[in-house]
Amino acid sequence: MFDISMQALAAQLLVGLINGCFYAMLSMGLAIIFGLLNIINFAHGAQFMVAAFLAWIGFAQLPLLLGPEFKVNFWAALVLAPLLVGGLGILLEKTLLKRLYHLDHLYGLLLTFGVALVLEGAFRHFYGISGVSYDPPALLQGGVDLGFMFLPVYRGFVVVASLLICVVTWYLFEKTRLGALLRAGTENPKLLQAFGVNIPLMITLTYGFGVALAGIAGVMAAPLMQINPLMGSNLLNIVFAVVVIGGLGSILGAIATGLALGLLEGLTKVFYPEASTVVVFVIMALVLLLRPAGMFGKEK
Amino acid sequence: MQFKQLSVCLAACAALAAHAQVSDDVVKIGVLNDLSGIYSDLSGQGSVTAARLAIEEMGGKVLGKPVELVFADHQNKPDVAANLARGWFDQGKVDMVTDFPTASTALAVMEIAKQKNRIVMPSSGLATAILGEKCTPLTAQWTTNTYALAAGTARALVKEGKKNWYFITADYTFGHSLEKDATEVIKADGGTVVGSSRHPFPGGDFSSFLLKAQASKADVIALANAGNDTVNAIKQANEYGITRKQIVAPLLTYISDVHSIGLDKAQGMYLSEAFYWDFDERSRAWSKKFFEKQKRMPTAAQAGVYSATLNYLRAVQAAGTDEAKAVMAQLRKMTIDDAVIRNGKLREDGALVHDMLLLQVKAPSESKAPWDYYKVKTVLKGADVYPPISPACHIGQ
Numbered sequence: 001m002f003d004i005s006m007q008a009l010a011a012q013l014l015v016g017l018i019n020g021c022f023y024a025m026l027s028m029g030l031a032i033i034f035g036l037l038n039i040i041n042f043a044h045g046a047q048f049m050v051a052a053f054l055a056w057i058g059f060a061q062l063p064l065l066l067g068p069e070f071k072v073n074f075w076a077a078l079v080l081a082p083l084l085v086g087g088l089g090i091l092l093e094k095t096l097l098k099r100l101y102h103l104d105h106l107y108g109l110l111l112t113f114g115v116a117l118v119l120e121g122a123f124r125h126f127y128g129i130s131g132v133s134y135d136p137p138a139l140l141q142g143g144v145d146l147g148f149m150f151l152p153v154y155r156g157f158v159v160v161a162s163l164l165i166c167v168v169t170w171y172l173f174e175k176t177r178l179g180a181l182l183r184a185g186t187e188n189p190k191l192l193q194a195f196g197v198n199i200p201l202m203i204t205l206t207y208g209f210g211v212a213l214a215g216i217a218g219v220m221a222a223p224l225m226q227i228n229p230l231m232g233s234n235l236l237n238i239v240f241a242v243v244v245i246g247g248l249g250s251i252l253g254a255i256a257t258g259l260a261l262g263l264l265e266g267l268t269k270v271f272y273p274e275a276s277t278v279v280v281f282v283i284m285a286l287v288l289l290l291r292p293a294g295m296f297g298k299e300k
Numbered sequence: 301m302q303f304k305q306l307s308v309c310l311a312a313c314a315a316l317a318a319h320a321q322v323s324d325d326v327v328k329i330g331v332l333n334d335l336s337g338i339y340s341d342l343s344g345q346g347s348v349t350a351a352r353l354a355i356e357e358m359g360g361k362v363l364g365k366p367v368e369l370v371f372a373d374h375q376n377k378p379d380v381a382a383n384l385a386r387g388w389f390d391q392g393k394v395d396m397v398t399d400f401p402t403a404s405t406a407l408a409v410m411e412i413a414k415q416k417n418r419i420v421m422p423s424s425g426l427a428t429a430i431l432g433e434k435c436t437p438l439t440a441q442w443t444t445n446t447y448a449l450a451a452g453t454a455r456a457l458v459k460e461g462k463k464n465w466y467f468i469t470a471d472y473t474f475g476h477s478l479e480k481d482a483t484e485v486i487k488a489d490g491g492t493v494v495g496s497s498r499h500p501f502p503g504g505d506f507s508s509f510l511l512k513a514q515a516s517k518a519d520v521i522a523l524a525n526a527g528n529d530t531v532n533a534i535k536q537a538n539e540y541g542i543t544r545k546q547i548v549a550p551l552l553t554y555i556s557d558v559h560s561i562g563l564d565k566a567q568g569m570y571l572s573e574a575f576y577w578d579f580d581e582r583s584r585a586w587s588k589k590f591f592e593k594q595k596r597m598p599t600a601a602q603a604g605v606y607s608a609t610l611n612y613l614r615a616v617q618a619a620g621t622d623e624a625k626a627v628m629a630q631l632r633k634m635t636i637d638d639a640v641i642r643n644g645k646l647r648e649d650g651a652l653v654h655d656m657l658l659l660q661v662k663a664p665s666e667s668k669a670p671w672d673y674y675k676v677k678t679v680l681k682g683a684d685v686y687p688p689i690s691p692a693c694h695i696g697q
Binding site: 008011012015016018019121124128129130131132133143149150152154155224225226228230231234235266269270273274276277 | 336337338339340341342471497498499500502504505507508509511512514515527528531532535536539540541556557559560561562565
């Protein structure tokens with residue numbers, strides 16, 4: 001069991017880090033939304049999936065419908081798909097979610113869960129369950145030999161890009177005036193509104209931003225896995241565990257926990273792969289027992 | 301006196317025979333499969349279309365009685381399947397149920413069908429467990445099974461000198477069964493298994509398993525999984541450059557999987573199938589009919605539903621009754637030969653032993669038309685790839 005070479009270990013840790021980046025990006029969006037809206041966004045996985053499909057539709061279907069000049073390449077999709085998905089998120093917030101803020105968490109959870117099922121069902125109806133395939137952009141194809149492993153360039157890009165997005169988001173929320181307002185809104189929205197801040201608008205835009213983060217992750221995931229209607233819901237279970245471990249509503253917690261659990265999962269796959277999906281939930285149970293507010297959360 | 305007895309007997313026998321001919325004045329086929337979940341592309345609505353084509357081919361009637369079709373979504377859950385089938389048998393007048401993309405659902409329904417004297421013909425339910433301890437005399441595993449699929453691919457590759465194998469296996473019954481069956485064949489033919497990894501189901505990211513497989517330096521990386529797991533594993537094997545040095549061999553691949561992976565990534569792969577639409581004139585003619593209705597080429601599972609339904613109806617016709625035991629006896633007497641299945645003989649344990657195809661995925665440049673995906677390498681004789689009758693199956697005891 002312990003005859004694993006250092007090379008193999010390094011390779012597995014790197015692979016774990018790549019997965020951790022996705023956990024971090026997705027759980028960060030969830031944490032932001034929960035922090036300000038008190039909504040547990042169960043539609044997050046479906047929104048991730050929709051963005052991946054939009055990237056593919058722009059690349060493969062639009063040119064057939066409208067002509068070759070409408071082909072949306074990966075880089076354009078990386079901007080456009082999150083904007084579109086974020087826009088749809090804003091529409092959802094404006095029409096449905098905002099009616100639920102005065103009710104229990106459970107209602108928001110049920111609504112977003114329903115939205116997720118509707119989205120998955122709709123995409124399954126039109127594209128089937130096997131899904132479609134999307135290639136990395138030409139610039140990022142191929143790989144480099146790191147000595148201990150062959151690293152596809154695209155995976156390297158995913159690590160760098162998602163760490164960058166995490167840092168920028170963290171900075172935005174923790175170090176800027178806008179972030180201070182958002183955090184104040186989490187703490188005491190009524191008082192902040194009395195100071196003349198447009199709280200409803202702030203909430204709407206925050207939801208849109210959280211969903212757009214899921215969108216970015218979706219487009220980045222598109223070349224790595226088969227795009228299919230269930231790609232998001234498969235990931236979402238783990239991401240929720242990450243959020244709970246990190247502490248609901250904590251951005252730094254979401255990022256750190258996402259990366260750490262990715263690495264831990266990678267390690268488990270080296271020593272005992274059968275446990276790799278369970279390990280995250282074991283940690284979640286332990287954290288809930290010992291620190292119910294999560295590793296980075298504050299007790300209220 | 302004697303004459304009177306005889307005539308009473310004659311009248312009674314005639315009445316019995318007329319009664320037993322077709323129960324409820326209708327022959328009813330049930331397609332039970334996954335209409336909305338992960339196996340809906342390989343079975344799903346396409347299987348319903350396939351069954352409908354078989355009924356049309358018989359003119360919608362058998363023994364002068366109408367043939368009807370019902371279908372339902374078992375959601376891959378044995379309890380749901382059992383409830384649906386029970387309702388079909390008790391109130392719905394259903395005589396035969398087919399498809400079952402998850403073998404556990406087939407096993408659940410087989411037990412009920414045995415009590416109710418109805419026939420079960422799994423087409424996409426492939427586990428050899430159906431032929432083992434839980435076998436029943438009223439079951440016909442029509443299209444193929446995990447052993448025949450694994451044997452075809454494994455034997456061909458070992459014969460080419462690819463002797464060292466590594467398995468990436470889905471961690472549930474089906475995956476284990478596929479790995480076990482393939483391992484048996486590989487060892488029997490002089491190959492070795494150098495390692496294996498079990499991945500959670502469903503998988504998503506296969507990087508770490510692929511890296512282990514790569515490090516093992518095995519000649520062949522066998523994928524003992526199905527559907528999206530297979531598709532993702534192949535896609536990621538390409539990404540890590542594995543396919544350039546090692547052979548990736550999926551042990552269960554439907555044409556719907558290759559369609560969604562794309563030829564550029566799947567090219568060169570060996571696989572076994574019970575059916576390929578472009579095999580010969582008859583398979584093409586039937587598949588064309590299917591395509592017109594479904595806008596996709598049939599998977600082997602869907603084609604198998606057609607063949608099962610067609611031969612069931614032929615057997616009812618020939619037996620002169622839809623009584624389950626008589627129909628099964630008739631099916632065992634027949635040589636199965638249609639657009640889908642060739643040289644088929646239904647064995648006592650419920651395995652339909654027939655010719656299988658060893659296929660290789662074409663390169664994009666070799667593919668001349670949509671769905672032109674495979675080269676047929678060899679036709680494998682049923683006797684060479686089907687497992688021997690399991691000693692655990694005690695039919696008639």
